[in-house]
Amino acid sequence: MTEPAPIEAYPLRTSDKLRYSDTDRQGHVNNAVYSTFLETGRVELLFHVAGELAEPGASFVIARLELDFLAEGLWPGTVEIGTAVASIGRSSVTLEQVICQDGRPLAKARSVVVQVNEATRRSQPLGETAVSQLKRYMRPAAAV
Secondary structure: OOOOOOHHHOOEEEEEEOOHHHEOOOOEEOHHHHHHHHHHHHHHHHHHHOOOOOOOOEEEEEEEEEEEEOOOOEOOOEEEEEEEEEEEOOOEEEEEEEEEEOOEEEEEEEEEEEEEEOOOOOEOOOOHHHHHHHHOOEOOHHHO
């Protein structure tokens, strides 16, 4: 398993607070919570910092998620989520993400998000504005 790039290599970084309810019987952050942290990073990109990227009448759905656990997360504290655009397709965007606590990588992920037409529920091409905005969050090849 390759180590993720340092969080500084991710063009978008956001944080999330760990809640006591995020822990499991072993006292560490439950594996299911990591997907929620990744969602925080995706939503930040798709709906906040880059503006509303979905075309009118369309929305984004997650089509694929690969998640590698690297270390245990511990309560209390916060996690930092790094997000980068790995590639842009016709109707999809592939994201690379890392979750860190106190600078230590806890998990890395790769996901594919697809724009779908809300009426037909089929994929719909990304608009020019969305593609332009997403390109701003691509990581330089040297940082991979």
